[in-house]
Amino acid sequence: NAGVTQTPKFQVLKTGQSMTLQCAQDMNHEYMSWYRQDPGMGLRLIHYSVGAGITDQGEVPNGYNVSRSTTEDFPLRLLSAAPSQTSVYFCASSYSSYEAMNTEAFFGQGTRLTVV
Amino acid sequence: GENVEQHPSTLSVQEGDSAVIKCTYSDSASNYFPWYKQELGKGPQLIIDIRSNVGEKKDQRIAVTLNKTAKHFSLHITETQPEDSAVYFCAAWMDSSYKLIFGSGTRLLVRP
Numbered sequence: 001n002a003g004v005t006q007t008p009k010f011q012v013l014k015t016g017q018s019m020t021l022q023c024a025q026d027m028n029h030e031y032m033s034w035y036r037q038d039p040g041m042g043l044r045l046i047h048y049s050v051g052a053g054i055t056d057q058g059e060v061p062n063g064y065n066v067s068r069s070t071t072e073d074f075p076l077r078l079l080s081a082a083p084s085q086t087s088v089y090f091c092a093s094s095y096s097s098y099e100a101m102n103t104e105a106f107f108g109q110g111t112r113l114t115v116v
Numbered sequence: 117g118e119n120v121e122q123h124p125s126t127l128s129v130q131e132g133d134s135a136v137i138k139c140t141y142s143d144s145a146s147n148y149f150p151w152y153k154q155e156l157g158k159g160p161q162l163i164i165d166i167r168s169n170v171g172e173k174k175d176q177r178i179a180v181t182l183n184k185t186a187k188h189f190s191l192h193i194t195e196t197q198p199e200d201s202a203v204y205f206c207a208a209w210m211d212s213s214y215k216l217i218f219g220s221g222t223r224l225l226v227r228p
Contacts, residue, residue, distance in 0.1 A: 004159075031214075033216065035218070040125070040220060040221075041220055042122070042205060042218045042219055042220035042221045043160070043205060043207075043218040043221075044218070045215055045216070045217065045218075048214070048215060050214055056214075058215060059118075059215075059217070090159055090160070092159075092216075094216075096209075096214070096216075102147070102148040102209040102216065104150065104162045104165070105150070105162070105216060107152075107159030107160050107161070108159055109158060109159050110158075110159055
């Protein structure tokens, strides 16, 4: 049982490049989410998903796309990277759904992204 | 809007003293309030949580209190130890929008 796995751990991009941050969980959790962490600003929600085929925007969705084709995977896409997207990105999953009361969110180890 | 405010941003205490971190939330429909600890280079990990039907919860040296009327909840750490040094985040589950919103974090330093 690996929990939440994020890849890569580190990435440097040039402005305008695109990339996908991968997130996979093996706990059969319905709810998955992406956060970015910046100094002094805590964890800000980018996008979330309550189940396969359903995604929605969080607090800071601009510049990011997501999809949820399976329960296990929730990739985050940067279509045209900007220096303002330099941050540490965390993926999380939990049992929460529209029907179930919120429960513990399990986080991955993070992806440190630098856009130059 | 949906908001969680957390104070203080930094907290330094002597080993053995108590530490208190406070949060307020905006959505009156919020019903779940977890606290996370983040050590350097790692993802946040749940340390304690409380639901809206409970006013206080304890787990050894850690306790959380909730005041639903004031939309305020707090983390209390007693008999602090150097290994308690970390960044702590409060969060609130926004039941109206199915989002878990975090506070801005508190960096706790426990001086030996």
